Amino acid sequence: MxxxxxxxxxxxxxxxxxxxxxxxxxxxxxxxxxxxxxxxxxxxxxxxxxxxxxxxxxxxxxxxxxxxxxxxxxxxxxxxxxxxxxxxxxxxxxxxxxxxxxxxxxxxxxxxxxxxxxxxxxxxxxxxxxxxxxxxxxxxxxxxxxxxxxxxxxxHEPHTAQEVVPSPEPIVKNTCAFLKKNHAEKLPLSAVAEQACLSPFHFQRLFTKRMGISPSDYLQAHRVAEARQLLQKDIPLSDVSVSLGFYDQSHFSRIFRKMMGVSPGAYRKTNSK
CATH class of the missing domain: 2.60.120.280 (Regulatory protein AraC)
Structure with a gap:
């Protein structure tokens, strides 16, 4: 079957x-x-x-x-x-x-x-x-x-309930904004750490500890969110991948499927406007 x-x-x-x-x-x-x-x-x-x-x-x-x-x-x-x-x-x-x-x-x-x-x-x-x-x-x-x-x-929540997820500290919050603003660029860890005025090692450790995921995973998630919007338009997949900072279409497809559960082509088929 x-x-x-x-x-x-x-x-x-x-x-x-x-x-x-x-x-x-x-x-x-x-x-x-x-x-x-x-x-x-x-x-x-x-x-x-x-x-x-x-x-x-x-x-x-x-x-x-x-x-x-x-x-x-x-x-x-x-x-x-x-x-x-x-x-x-x-x-x-x-x-x-x-x-x-x-x-x-x-x-x-x-x-x-x-x-x-x-x-x-x-x-x-x-x-x-x-x-x-x-x-x-x-x-x-x-x-x-x-x-x-x-x-x-x-x-339904208890009256004394406290927030589960605390707000990130300024350096992490600013980094998230930096990654979103520059998501179309090739961003090595060293470049992202530099804007935070930290060494790559200390920056990676701080960001991952505060956010629970690595800077790279955070960036890829934002790129996939942007890709969802572009896939509703008649834009070739190769152009979508390049415009969002992925290495190539294969890299884009692999990351998209990993995070969304379907391929970019399958997503476009059911979500085209």
Whole structure:
């Protein structure tokens, strides 16, 4: 029997608010330690997703939820039949919803601390959101449901909960901005360390300790994020790879598949505008 191919589809629901819906089918990759720049609220629809974070592994089964914060270092492995839907939400929108909750009770300091949720009601609510946006796209009703859902998750957290991911120190934060700004350039470790006024050895150790991933992995993740946008346009893969600082198309394809679970060509096929 021929195995069905993997498929990854990403819908931008609101550029202004920073909301995306991510639909993955039969994504079989093993994803090494990495981070995201947004909050992820995910529903496993088939199979099992194993998430390893802080030396603990969470096995998220069908109709169970997972939640990851920006910069929360984790790794994932999935069963071969794994299918999932994820709501990606910008930190700015989350902060707005937090502020609204704090206005109602200033003694609370709401934040997310859980990764794995086993709550049938929460799972069904998220499934309803995905069903709605699949049929109708983004709407005022869908936005209201998303905001209400996130507020509900915040209410599930203990009132004394503390942030899981601390803010990086200035030297690391500035380096992240430098890497994003210059992602199209060839950036050897020595050049990146120089802008931080550190030796390559000390810089690599500091960055990896604070971020949980190496400067190279951080840079490649940003390049792949930029590639996602370019792949929606009619631009040859060779031009995409060169414009983003990859050595060649083969290098680009290898890194993209490693981080996204599908090849650039397969991604373009399901996400072209």
């Amino acid at each position: 021929v195995k069905e191919s993997s498929e990854l589809r990403i819908l931008t629901l609101s550029e202004e608010l920073g909301i995306e819906a991510i639909f993955g089918k039969r994504i079989r990759n093993t994803f090494q330690r990495h981070i995201h720049s947004t909050y992820l609220f995910g529903l496993v629809e088939k199979g099992v997703r194993h998430i390893t974070c802080d030396d603990r592994t969470y096995s998220v089964a069908e109709q169970e939820l997972f939640m990851l914060q920006p910069a929360q270092v984790h790794a994932c492995t999935c069963s071969e039949d794994h299918c999932y839907s994820i709501l990606s939400v910008s930190p700015e929108l989350i902060e707005t919803l937090r502020a609204q909750k704090l206005e109602k009770n200033r003694n609370l300091h709401p934040c997310f601390t859980q990764i794995h949720y086993k709550d049938a009601k929460l799972s069904q609510q998220l499934q309803d959101i995905f069903t709605l946006i699949t049929k109708q796209g983004m709407s005022d009703h869908a936005l209201t449901l998303i905001q209400t859902y996130i507020s509900t998750l915040l209410q």
